[in-house]
Amino acid sequence: MPRTDYSDFACSVARSLEVMGQWWTPLILRDLYLGVNTFDELVADLGISRSLLTARLADLGANGLIRREPYGEREDRYRYLLEPPGRELIPLLATLAAWGDRWQTPQGGPPLLFEHAGHECVPTVACSTCSEALTAETLVPVPGPGARAVRGTAVVASRPLPS
């Protein structure tokens, strides 16, 4: 079944998922961040098929999240590197890992932890203005300049937002 695309949604979550939310893509970004960045290493680490990996890397490149550069001595060998939009997704993926450690507790404990500036660090979503950790209860959605009543926001745009 072909995936429905979200490109006509007036929703920035949908627009983000359109470029990074396909199955496998977040794990490819994770691996590139961790230094697993050649085609063969990605296949070996993820167990992804070569054709699917080729397609995902092409999408990520077309969307500007990664670039490739020649690697080693053979001309047809590349390594794949995160570009700024891709690098900015890494802290988000780290919050997702922390969420998984809390709610889908892995056998044996978390496989990966984080440090920052020499101390322990649980990646947390916080307010840019006051640095307080955000929750669904304290985060208040407000319509932005691009709010429109189209697919993906048809109901949302027609009613007051919760507050």
Add this chain to the structure above:
Amino acid sequence: MPRTDYSDFACSVARSLEVMGQWWTPLILRDLYLGVNTFDELVADLGISRSLLTARLADLGANGLIRREPYGEREDRYRYLLEPPGRELIPLLATLAAWGDRWQTPQGGPPLLFEHAGHECVPTVACSTCSEALTAETLVPVPGPGARAVRGTAVVASRPLPS
């Protein structure tokens, strides 16, 4: 093509994606957060097929991210509500929206913005210890107690992590 599952991965990103990373699921969580929470409203807002929505809601319920409760006068009507693990994903989805606003700039500007405690708020990933915003450069991955060299971490577990 059936989706490969990640359940044998020793990776908390993969474990999280297993329960919330399917196509449509983040947008269903977004809608529930925004108060679009009956089956018919979700269909109308997202344009998702009824069979796919049924499957996604069942998965979310089985994984404890949502619950349903009777709604209105008919016995077979429900509304779907976020449970704590689902509610905790909302700030993460808000960071994804902010990323989309920065890098996939929507026509007409952001459709949705956020406030917190009366001020403007860009949901930002920060360190739980010092509240500094995290970047891929300052976030340091370290092996956790559950680190194992299995599928999804075969290469990662066999080499030093970047620092």
